[in-house]
Amino acid sequence: xxxxxxxxxxxxxxxxxxxxxxxxxxxxxxxxxxxxxxxxxxxxxxxxxxxxxxxxxxxxxxxxxxxxxxxxxxxxxxxxxxxxxxxxxxxxxxxxxxxxxxxxxxxxxxxxxxxxxxxxxxxxxxxxxxxxxxxxxxxxxxxxxxxxxxxxxxxxxxxxxxxxxxxxxxxxxxxxxxxxxxxxxxxxxxxxxxxxxxxxxxxxxxxxxxxxxxxxxxxx
Numbered sequence: 001x002x003x004x005x006x007x008x009x010x011x012x013x014x015x016x017x018x019x020x021x022x023x024x025x026x027x028x029x030x031x032x033x034x035x036x037x038x039x040x041x042x043x044x045x046x047x048x049x050x051x052x053x054x055x056x057x058x059x060x061x062x063x064x065x066x067x068x069x070x071x072x073x074x075x076x077x078x079x080x081x082x083x084x085x086x087x088x089x090x091x092x093x094x095x096x097x098x099x100x101x102x103x104x105x106x107x108x109x110x111x112x113x114x115x116x117x118x119x120x121x122x123x124x125x126x127x128x129x130x131x132x133x134x135x136x137x138x139x140x141x142x143x144x145x146x147x148x149x150x151x152x153x154x155x156x157x158x159x160x161x162x163x164x165x166x167x168x169x170x171x172x173x174x175x176x177x178x179x180x181x182x183x184x185x186x187x188x189x190x191x192x193x194x195x196x197x198x199x200x201x202x203x204x205x206x207x208x209x210x211x212x213x214x215x216x217x218x219x220x
Contacts, residue, residue, distance in 0.1 A: 083156045
């Protein structure tokens with residue numbers, strides 16, 4: 001009788017995992033299918049921005065914003081995909097709810113650390129104040145790099161928010177009640193993503209102002 005119950009429970013858990021795995025497969029496929037178009041757009045807008053700034057075209061500020069938006073969007077997608085792939089690796093061992101909570105907390109710490117690193121990078125390269133000391137291509141490359149970092153952070157945070165919901169449902173279906181701290185992480189992931197988006201919006205605004213008039217660089 002006990003053996004039968006154990007086998008039944010194992011089969012039910014395998015079925016639950018299979019259902020969630022199919023959902024994650026579909027999400028990964030969606031991310032992969034979007035990447036090629038975003039990759040091409042990022043390259044095209046970056047080339048256009050360099051040309052517009054070199055020739056001092058009136059469209060330069062808008063072209064630069066489009067390039068940074070494209071770099072951010074591509075990296076946001078990459079951040080989502082990478083985070084989902086990391087979840088799949090974590091779930092391969094069929095961890096307990098407690099271990100998944102530890103994994104999520106580790107991701108929180110990672111996003112916070114990378115956010116702080118992005119702020120340091122922005123201050124160090126000082127791309128907005130010293131544009132004349134670098135070539136246009138170098139300046140745009142630095143801005144794109146910051147956009148990529150912040151896009152990855154936003155994508156990671158957004159994916160972690162989905163993952164938190166998925167894991168909560170997954171463990172409840174397995175009759176494992178996730179800890180309350182797992183549920184509270186959703187708001188934290190939202191806050192981290194919002195912070196990355198705000199930083200990116202400010203970066204694009206200041207960069208466009210700099211492209212419009214070098215005297216405005218750094219808000220001076």
